[in-house]
Amino acid sequence: MKEITIISGKGGSGKTSLTGALRLLASPLVSVDADVDAPNLSLIAGAATRLEEHEFIASSVATVDSEKCNGCNHCGQLCRYGAISAGRVDPLRCEGCGLCQLACPNQAVTMEEVESGRWFVSETQSGPLVHACLHPGAENSGKLVTAVRRRARELATAQGLALILADGPPGIGCPVMAALTGSDLALLVTEPSPSGLHDLERVWRVCQHFRIQAQVVVNKSDLSPENTERIEAFAKEEGMALAGRIPFDRAVTAAVSAGAPLNPRQTGKTARAIRQIWEKISQDI
Amino acid sequence: MKIAVASGKGGTGKTFIATNLAALLAEQMQVTLVDADVEEPNAGLFLGPKITGELQVDLPVPALDADSCTGCGQCAAACRYGALAMVGNHPLILDHLCHGCGACTYICPSGALFEVGRRIGVVRMGSARQLRFIEGRLDPGQALAPPLVRATRARAAEEDGLVIIDAPPGTSCPVVAAVTGVDYVVLVTEPTPFGWNDLSLAAGMLRQLGLPLGVVINRWGMGGYPVEEQCRRTGLLVLLRLPWDRQVAVTYARGQLSIDDSPHWRRALGELYKAVVREVRP
Numbered sequence: 209m210k211e212i213t214i215i216s217g218k219g220g221s222g223k224t225s226l227t228g229a230l231r232l233l234a235s236p237l238v239s240v241d242a243d244v245d246a247p248n249l250s251l252i253a254g255a256a257t258r259l260e261e262h263e264f265i266a267s268s269v270a271t272v273d274s275e276k277c278n279g280c281n282h283c284g285q286l287c288r289y290g291a292i293s294a295g296r297v298d299p300l301r302c303e304g305c306g307l308c309q310l311a312c313p314n315q316a317v318t319m320e321e322v323e324s325g326r327w328f329v330s331e332t333q334s335g336p337l338v339h340a341c342l343h344p345g346a347e348n349s350g351k352l353v354t355a356v357r358r359r360a361r362e363l364a365t366a367q368g369l370a371l372i373l374a375d376g377p378p379g380i381g382c383p384v385m386a387a388l389t390g391s392d393l394a395l396l397v398t399e400p401s402p403s404g405l406h407d408l409e410r411v412w413r414v415c416q417h418f419r420i421q422a423q424v425v426v427n428k429s430d431l432s433p434e435n436t437e438r439i440e441a442f443a444k445e446e447g448m449a450l451a452g453r454i455p456f457d458r459a460v461t462a463a464v465s466a467g468a469p470l471n472p473r474q475t476g477k478t479a480r481a482i483r484q485i486w487e488k489i490s491q492d493i
Numbered sequence: 494m495k496i497a498v499a500s501g502k503g504g505t506g507k508t509f510i511a512t513n514l515a516a517l518l519a520e521q522m523q524v525t526l527v528d529a530d531v532e533e534p535n536a537g538l539f540l541g542p543k544i545t546g547e548l549q550v551d552l553p554v555p556a557l558d559a560d561s562c563t564g565c566g567q568c569a570a571a572c573r574y575g576a577l578a579m580v581g582n583h584p585l586i587l588d589h590l591c592h593g594c595g596a597c598t599y600i601c602p603s604g605a606l607f608e609v610g611r612r613i614g615v616v617r618m619g620s621a622r623q624l625r626f627i628e629g630r631l632d633p634g635q636a637l638a639p640p641l642v643r644a645t646r647a648r649a650a651e652e653d654g655l656v657i658i659d660a661p662p663g664t665s666c667p668v669v670a671a672v673t674g675v676d677y678v679v680l681v682t683e684p685t686p687f688g689w690n691d692l693s694l695a696a697g698m699l700r701q702l703g704l705p706l707g708v709v710i711n712r713w714g715m716g717g718y719p720v721e722e723q724c725r726r727t728g729l730l731v732l733l734r735l736p737w738d739r740q741v742a743v744t745y746a747r748g749q750l751s752i753d754d755s756p757h758w759r760r761a762l763g764e765l766y767k768a769v770v771r772e773v774r775p
Binding site: 217218219220221224245246247248251252268286288289300301303304305306307310311341342344345346347349350377378379380381382383384385400401402403406407410411413414417428431432435456458461462464465466467 | 500501502503504505508530532533535538539571573574592593594595596599600631633634635636637638661662663664665666667668669673684685686687690691694695697698701702715716717718739742743745746747748
């Protein structure tokens with residue numbers, strides 16, 4: 209079983225559109241939407257039957273028993289998140305550390321588990337899709353990513369599927385790390401802009417930190433051939449393989465707007481570019 | 494006044510709006526641009542700031558004085574992040590899991606745990622064009638963006654005048670840290686199902702926080718998705734539509750600002766600011 213995670217650093221570089229198209233070429237496979245706080249893969253995954261729905265409970269929030277609380281504000285002085293003050297809790301700031309509970313001289317604070325999101329398994333024409341939705345403003349997106357990836361591995365084993373393809377989150381922080389660890393390949397999708405190169409470099413440092421092999425795709429490459437070359441030169445210097453270039457093509461947006469990825473089996477240079485990327489990465493892993 | 498530019502979905506044009514708006518308004522008033530997208534801070538690429546100061550941001554993590562440790566295990570029992578594990582008679586500190594809450598040092602009865610700073614990134618200050626510039630920059634390999642976002646915001650709290658915050662994408666804790674306490678949030682979206690889905694999630698988060706918000710539809714005319722109808726249906730105010738324009742992508746690719754390209758963009762962003770002011774001070 210092999211796991212490929214598609215990340216980018218910069219948001220909006222085309223991770224989900226590319227994941228959607230690669231799924232069709234790699235089918236049957238297990239797909240994962242690991243961007244749990246802005247999950248979009250299911251929007252272009254075609255007709256799907258929801259097979260499983262789970263609560264995701266990984267954090268707790270302080271609650272105060274107002275009858276026991278004498279308003280001493282010992283909790284407020286200790287809390288490093290500004291989440292509690294004289295017995296009033298701001299649940300969006302609370303990180304569930306429990307220090308207020310430990311410290312309250314009147315035992316007025318208890319920690320209550322809260323649902324931070326939900327996760328699902330849906331059956332699609334290309335195989336199972338494991339996806340999730342973190343509740344807005346919630347904590348622990350990294351743990352939710354870990355939960356969906358774990359289920360994806362179980363499904364791949366149970367159904368004898370050889371590939372897990374994960375659409376990852378933007379950025380370099382905890383959910384990206386959770387999406388990357390243990391992957392066989394990180395496919396780094398970038399765009400030919402200063403932001404694209406800057407963010408690629410930072411996300412590559414994270415891959416190196418975890419010793420994950422990476423390949424680079426330059427999306428919308430014709431919007432700036434100079435920057436595309438700069439990005440590819442950077443990739444070569446750093447020892448990353450180039451998986452390919454995808455031209456800017458309004459047909460991709462049109463397809464996504466209609467609820468589907470660009471069909472990679474059709475004619476045209478964008479579809480061909482995606483097929484070539486798939487051939488390269490499937491050979492390499 | 495503090496305005497945050499956020500989006501839900503990444504790549505919709507937050508940095509484009511924040512940098513162009515800040516640079517335009519700085520011609521007439523005191524403006525500070527705060528890049529709170531600490532995982533991928535990009536505003537500086539378009540403003541070319543001269544950096545004049547840097548502040549290291551540390552997370553307080555526990556360290557052990559093994560001679561004083563009695564092996565009671567209360568620290569590991571208190572830690573809710575699994576950052577302390579009892580191995581034999583001492584806690585093993587897994588500081589990459591630590592959130593810096595201080596529970597372990599608080600509970601330790603023998604004073605064996607003390608706190609040391611672990612660097613997570615920097616806040617950099619400077620100036621660009623006519624504006625003040627502040628950015629947070631998370632070190633690659635560090636997981637916890639929110640403390641650095643808070644440190645970046647704390648540095649910006651000392652600034653007078655208009656503060657424009659370029660927020661991170663998503664709807665989880667880093668965004669909450671970036672937008673808490675602002676006067677208004679501009680949510681940038683695009684006319685695709687992805688843009689709408691993530692916009693509605695971000696709007697839900699802002700409503701929970703009780704923050705007023707308005708929507709900018711960027712790349713208008715590019716995707717066919719009826720995002721404006723969806724906004725109307727759900728009671729979201731559309732402040733501005735910015736047409737899709739290949740020249741914008743080309744200018745952005747060169748690391749330049751569109752307000753320097755054409756008076757059209759100056760006008761559009763000037764209108765956006767007026768619309769926000771009307772909402773904040775009716």
